[in-house]
Amino acid sequence: MKTESNxxxxxxxxxxLSQEDMRAGESLSIENQRLMLKEYADKNGFRNCRYYVDDGYSGVDNTRPEYVHMLRDVENGLVGAVIVKDQSRLGRDHLETDRLMELVFPAYDVRFIAVTDGVDSANGINEMSGIKNLLNDMYARDCSNKIR
Incomplete structure (x- = not known):
């Protein structure tokens, strides 16, 4: 639970949004993600919202500029919640995404929400999250193989 000072x-x-995701159409666009996340935050009473946007970066790239910036802010105690459209937006490297969701965010008392996946760490661990992260990883590898 957050204290008054937080x-x-x-x-x-x-x-x-990665180059591969752009082929999936408008529903996955950055603009629509922004609108969805802002609407969710407003509806659920989240304040002091800040966008971290990596446009054109693969979810398997853990050096994405705004991703790194966000994690630095988490580690510095500046972030109280991380909200994404779905878990695949956070990342497609299942080990890294699991590490964030199960170790890093809880260690820094950061609430994690994946809106369309129905994940909210305030409600406890979702047993399907790890499986979904693995499937997101497998999808990224499959796309990479097809592109090559």
């Missing part, structure tokens, strides 16, 4: 913490609204 009320000014950032609500990180993280958006990502």
């Amino acid at each position: 009320t000014e913490q950032i609500t990180a609204l993280y958006c990502r």
